[in-house]
Amino acid sequence: MAFGQRFFLLSIVALKTLGLVIENTFTTPNIGTKDFFYLVDFWQYVVDVNKYGLDLTGITTLTFEVMACGEASIVMSNSEVGDPKKPMYDFIIGGENNQKSFLRRRKDDSLTARSKQTVFYHTPDVCKCDEYRPFWIRAIDGILSIGEGRIVGMNLIAEFYYPPPFTVRAIGIYTNQENVGEWKVQLEGKIVSFS
Numbered sequence: 001m002a003f004g005q006r007f008f009l010l011s012i013v014a015l016k017t018l019g020l021v022i023e024n025t026f027t028t029p030n031i032g033t034k035d036f037f038y039l040v041d042f043w044q045y046v047v048d049v050n051k052y053g054l055d056l057t058g059i060t061t062l063t064f065e066v067m068a069c070g071e072a073s074i075v076m077s078n079s080e081v082g083d084p085k086k087p088m089y090d091f092i093i094g095g096e097n098n099q100k101s102f103l104r105r106r107k108d109d110s111l112t113a114r115s116k117q118t119v120f121y122h123t124p125d126v127c128k129c130d131e132y133r134p135f136w137i138r139a140i141d142g143i144l145s146i147g148e149g150r151i152v153g154m155n156l157i158a159e160f161y162y163p164p165p166f167t168v169r170a171i172g173i174y175t176n177q178e179n180v181g182e183w184k185v186q187l188e189g190k191i192v193s194f195s
Helices: 002-018
Strands: 021-028 061-067 072-077 088-094 100-106 116-122 133-140 143-148 156-161 170-175 181-188
Touching (some): 100 156, 170 181
Antiparallel strands (some): 061 181, 072 170, 100 116, 133 143
16 A cells, blocks of 8 residues: 555656646737837737636746748736736847847836837748747746757747846737747646637
């Protein structure tokens, strides 16, 4: 009986260690040309990942594969519903005709120059129109990072520090500049509903 109890306890620890990882597939439609820095209610143009029954509060890392000609973008918001008054991060992979990647932060909905920060890195042809490409993003203690591949921390292509940090409560994805995207997003989190 002691062996059976020990096995049961080890199983619980293994499940907690492994966590819950769910892969969801999404299509981001053609939204035309919209700019996160010039539209107060930008959240209306993103595919809200939180709507799929996961509590993403406090998430710091996201891994995914995307097939798009460029402008594959992820928004992390301090609000569960993308409230524009709350701070947001915007990660753009393959912007400006698939030549640059951007890390952006918007502090609030004022849209003033002081409320917006951006930095870009040259990343020619990082996205592919006809091939899923794996990426990861991370936002820890105000440091935003983008990398290629499935291993977080490896193959870094962009990184910048935007103080002060905030807790991520929602994630949205979109493709801009008239691009359509196919996404496979791996999420770790707690299931809050199955609806």
